[in-house]
Amino acid sequence: MAEFKRQSPVRFTASPIETEERDHWTVALEYENEGHGPWIGDLAHKARWDLQDGGLEDITPCDLIIPEIPGQCTFSGDMLINRMNRTQASIYHLGSEAPPIPDFQGYTDVSESSVFLALFGPNIFSVAEKLTRLDFMEPGNTAPFLLQGPFCHVPCQIVVLDSGVDGGFLLTCSRGYGDSMVHAILEAGAEIGLRPAGEKRFGSWIAALNRE
Amino acid sequence: MALTLTCPVCGKRNGYEFRYGGEDKGPRPAEEGLTPRAWCDYVHMNTCTVGIQKEWWCHRDGCGAWFTTFRDTTKNLEVKPPEAENGQA
Numbered sequence: 001m002a003e004f005k006r007q008s009p010v011r012f013t014a015s016p017i018e019t020e021e022r023d024h025w026t027v028a029l030e031y032e033n034e035g036h037g038p039w040i041g042d043l044a045h046k047a048r049w050d051l052q053d054g055g056l057e058d059i060t061p062c063d064l065i066i067p068e069i070p071g072q073c074t075f076s077g078d079m080l081i082n083r084m085n086r087t088q089a090s091i092y093h094l095g096s097e098a099p100p101i102p103d104f105q106g107y108t109d110v111s112e113s114s115v116f117l118a119l120f121g122p123n124i125f126s127v128a129e130k131l132t133r134l135d136f137m138e139p140g141n142t143a144p145f146l147l148q149g150p151f152c153h154v155p156c157q158i159v160v161l162d163s164g165v166d167g168g169f170l171l172t173c174s175r176g177y178g179d180s181m182v183h184a185i186l187e188a189g190a191e192i193g194l195r196p197a198g199e200k201r202f203g204s205w206i207a208a209l210n211r212e
Numbered sequence: 213m214a215l216t217l218t219c220p221v222c223g224k225r226n227g228y229e230f231r232y233g234g235e236d237k238g239p240r241p242a243e244e245g246l247t248p249r250a251w252c253d254y255v256h257m258n259t260c261t262v263g264i265q266k267e268w269w270c271h272r273d274g275c276g277a278w279f280t281t282f283r284d285t286t287k288n289l290e291v292k293p294p295e296a297e298n299g300q301a
Contacts, residue, residue, distance in 0.1 A: 084221075148276075149273055
């Protein structure tokens, strides 16, 4: 079989100083001069599944329960399950490896059809509020929670993992918006030092969230 | 004042996130005995209510849900269902 390569929909101008080949993706582990935050991380190589079924309450992806109410999320270890509506949930695998997709017709692997970014670190919500009118700080929402709405005028799924000052969120949208989305976010965050970060820094953030 | 609408999944959001889907005309007419004129009226004719009207909307930039809600066309504001205001809902 011919060798093939998976390509992230986003590109950073910064150069990675350490990379790793993983499942045909080139994963940036660390960038030069990542700074003190906030950071933007490209997570295109992380597996994402959509699940659609009329009986979601009877399905337990990787032994986790799907939240009952749209907007709620289940976050355990490296796995995040987001309830989108009555019949749909999205599943993100945030670790370095994902389990094989379950043999059930309701699952669709959408990893290569979407942009997947992590925005985290000090004052990251100051960047976000320039680009969206979605309310990340609504008192009625307890992190993690899912917002479905426009970011840079693009329909997105946004999961706020930590709404604190040093918190952060994950963002997915259609693949074609990748370059312009990253350009807009980096422009908006330039004044507070937003810089690309590799998977190591993202992994540390997720590990810290799991310890809390 | 800008229109806000209440999506059943995402809650109250800016009206620019939604796509208008037309007046709610009730269920599709039965095909048995349906005349071309009656079908044409169902598809194309609107009541254009001046006041509170039941409408279809789609949360285009959000969850994608289609839902019905009530809007006061004279003020361009979402309002409670008329029966709810009378305490019947």
